[in-house]
Amino acid sequence: DIVMTQSPDSLAVSLGERATINCKSSQSVLLSSNNKNYLAWYQQKPGQPPELLIYWASTRESGVPDRFSGSGSGTDFTLTISSLQAEDVAVYYCQQYYRTPLTFGGGTKVEIK
């Protein structure tokens, strides 16, 4: 199985400041034939289902604010919130969809400092 490891487990950021979440996979999730990284980021607010933010590691889902961005390739990925807003308080998960089982990271809880 591909193990997804997120860091940190939680972080507190002041409003308007940058938040950075890391996700590392135990194997590469880059498919060389199409040069795509099979890595998605989801946001989950309390009491709600997850919502897709980013797919192919860096493509923002329609309707997602541009303060959210994804980067990285191979085994190391980053989700960045450029200017944290109050509504961004949530748990963020990465998921690889390169190979089954489609594994998730452990989640990163983002709070306001």
Place this chain on the structure above:
Amino acid sequence: QMQLVQSGSEVKKPGTSVKVSCKASGFTFSSSAVQWVRQARGQRLDWIGWIVVGSGYTEYAQKVQERLTIRRDMSTSTAYMELSSLSSEDTAMYYCAAGPFNGGVRAFDIWGQGTMVTVSS
């Protein structure tokens, strides 16, 4: 709009089975893949299986492989998850999520509201 609507919460006794439905609307169900994910209270998301709707191909997580069946009914655009031999460890919120499938999945952009399954004697 594109949505998945899941069946209501369930309370089951240990050793019994539960079946959860996930009805799709607003998108081409036959061109999608549907994953099932569960989440115990305060815990991480846990992938348990998926189905490629067009072909009916399924794969399951090893931990539930012997007990889980995922099906779809193309005539009603509904996916189903049935888990047998329930124990307290299966108590969780169960989510279905769909994503476009064209030779491979593109991540899962439509999520159901979740179905709480409680296993208790």
